Amino acid sequence: MNDVGRAFAEAFGMIGRLDAQLVDIVALSxxxxxxxxxxxxxxxxxxGAALAVExxxxxxxxxxxxxxxxxxxxxxxxxxxxxxxxxxxxxGDLGILFTPAAMIVAQAVLVxxxxxxxxxxxxxxxxxxxxEQLRSLGASRASAxxxxxxxxxxxxxxxxxxxxxxxxxxxxxxxxxxxxxxxVTRVMTTAIALETSKGDLPLxxxxxxxxxxxxxxxxAVASVIKELxxxxxx
Amino acid sequence: xxxxxxxxVCYAANGKVILDRLTVRIDAGPRTMxxxxxxxxxxxxxxxxxxxxxxxxxxLRWCSSSGARRQAMVFQRxxxxxxxxxxxxIYGLExxxxxxxxxxxxxxxxxxxxxxxxxxxxxxxxLSGGEQQRLxxxxxxxxxxxxxxxxxxxxxxxxxxTRDVESIITAIHATGTKIVMTTHNLGQARRLGDEILFMSxxxxxxxxxxxxxxxxxxxxxxxxxxKSELPWQ
Ligand SMILES: Nc1ncnc2c1ncn2[C@@H]1O[C@H](COP(=O)(O)OP(=O)(O)OP(=O)(O)O)[C@@H](O)[C@H]1O
Ligand SMILES: [Mg+2]
Numbered sequence: 001m002n003d004v005g006r007a008f009a010e011a012f013g014m015i016g017r018l019d020a021q022l023v024d025i026v027a028l029s030x031x032x033x034x035x036x037x038x039x040x041x042x043x044x045x046x047x048g049a050a051l052a053v054e055x056x057x058x059x060x061x062x063x064x065x066x067x068x069x070x071x072x073x074x075x076x077x078x079x080x081x082x083x084x085x086x087x088x089x090x091x092g093d094l095g096i097l098f099t100p101a102a103m104i105v106a107q108a109v110l111v112x113x114x115x116x117x118x119x120x121x122x123x124x125x126x127x128x129x130x131x132e133q134l135r136s137l138g139a140s141r142a143s144a145x146x147x148x149x150x151x152x153x154x155x156x157x158x159x160x161x162x163x164x165x166x167x168x169x170x171x172x173x174x175x176x177x178x179x180x181x182x183x184v185t186r187v188m189t190t191a192i193a194l195e196t197s198k199g200d201l202p203l204x205x206x207x208x209x210x211x212x213x214x215x216x217x218x219x220a221v222a223s224v225i226k227e228l229x230x231x232x233x234x
Numbered sequence: 235x236x237x238x239x240x241x242x243v244c245y246a247a248n249g250k251v252i253l254d255r256l257t258v259r260i261d262a263g264p265r266t267m268x269x270x271x272x273x274x275x276x277x278x279x280x281x282x283x284x285x286x287x288x289x290x291x292x293x294l295r296w297c298s299s300s301g302a303r304r305q306a307m308v309f310q311r312x313x314x315x316x317x318x319x320x321x322x323x324i325y326g327l328e329x330x331x332x333x334x335x336x337x338x339x340x341x342x343x344x345x346x347x348x349x350x351x352x353x354x355x356x357x358x359x360x361l362s363g364g365e366q367q368r369l370x371x372x373x374x375x376x377x378x379x380x381x382x383x384x385x386x387x388x389x390x391x392x393x394x395x396t397r398d399v400e401s402i403i404t405a406i407h408a409t410g411t412k413i414v415m416t417t418h419n420l421g422q423a424r425r426l427g428d429e430i431l432f433m434s435x436x437x438x439x440x441x442x443x444x445x446x447x448x449x450x451x452x453x454x455x456x457x458x459x460x461k462s463e464l465p466w467q
Pocket of ligand 1: 247248252270271272273274275276277278279
């Protein structure tokens with residue numbers, strides 16, 4: 001009990017004095033997950049919009065598949081990306097395994113289906129409402145998709161933030177493809193796992209607290225955005 | 235692009251015939267009111283004419299199919315984009331090829347014409363039902379359509395808003411736009427209409443001038459319809 005109390009005190013101390021090691025790890029985490037989520041959004045949002053407005057054979061199975069991909073276990077994604085990037089793998093020549101780039105790839109693979117599937121759902125609801133009106137005004141499929149993306153932008157921000165939260169909180173994939181190398185590929189989640197097993201509770205706890213704060217902050221921002229949007233545009 | 239000719243147009247969905255061998259010619263000029271009981275197929279007919287639904291069989295021909303679709307439609311429940319009122323009008327204009335500058339000018343003018351200039355920069359979805367309906371009319375009018383389809387344009391409006399909408403429709407007609415509309419308000423059909431197309435169960439039962447239709451309807455269905463809508467006559 002006393003140990004835990006002391007660990008908490010020390011953890012808050014580290015956060016308070018912006019401990020260098022702690023700050024480095026948080027910075028790398030945010031950088032990796034932010035880049036991954038930008039990549040995932042650039043792929044996932046157009047994909048979601050296209051699935052919302054296009055009708056083609058095999059669309060329904062594709063949506064089911066995409067929804068299933070949302071539940072991909074991070075370790076499995078890590079394993080697949082590892083196989084892809086390892087020396088003998090098809091993308092081995094890139095030589096990015098055990099670098100932050102590999103972690104970005106893994107997290108982007110993890111988050112893209114989430115953004116695509118959730119945005120498809122949101123955009124399709126809007127499409128149901130808009131379709132006749134937009135077709136009546138002569139909108140092509142492509143410009144209708146753009147209209148949907150713009151008119152749903154606030155809900156989409158919420159979805160992208162959820163994707164960021166998922167990326168930042170995930171441990172299995174970055175552990176496998178990043179290797180948890182100190183000062184190079186050690187992010188919040190992998191550091192927590194390692195430090196806990198080593199018994200360095202203050203650092204683990206400090207990172208844990210920051211991670212929780214981050215997740216709460218993301219959710220708060222998301223709900224504020226949504227509320228403002230509804231108030232402004234109905 | 236008028237006249238519009240429909241020959242033996244059928245529309246079926248889920249094995250149910252909704253339009254049954256409709257043959258009709260819609261000419262430029264007179265304001266056409268489509269009347270008929272609920273489920274007669276009025277809305278479906280307008281969607282087919284407007285190109286939103288493809289006939290299952292039969293032919294639909296515009297006189298000239300010259301490039302641009304010079305037609306517009308206002309739906310029973312107006313669909314407003316999550317933008318300001320004026321942005322909704324500009325959106326339609328830009329889609330049909332107007333430059334940004336020209337769109338802004340036209341949008342401003344048309345909002346003034348429907349009495350919404352003070353609401354121009356309010357979010358469209360926050361406007362009242364009557365204002366939204368006027369905005370929908372403005373969005374369609376701005377395009378300068380040759381034909382305007384209106385599906386029950388005053389269906390959930392109070393008498394005041396109904397009057398506003400009716401005078402806007404009259405103004406649109408005065409600028410040379412052909413009006414084709416449905417309504418359940420027979421007084422409105424008399425006020426706004428020149429000719430009546432009467433439908434029942436997917437068929438075109440009767441076509442007559444407004445005067446003739448209300449004075450001496452030819453078909454038993456139309457007689458019964460008028461009687462049930464205006465029981466005191
Ligand atoms: N897209 C559709 N698919 C299948 N059935 C439809 C579709 N649209 C309408 N229907 C059916 O077609 C019939 C005619 O509908 P329509 O909306 O044209 O009637 P209406 O004359 O406009 O009636 P109301 O006066 O109630 O508006 C109804 O039985 C309706 O259920
Ligand atoms: Mg109808």
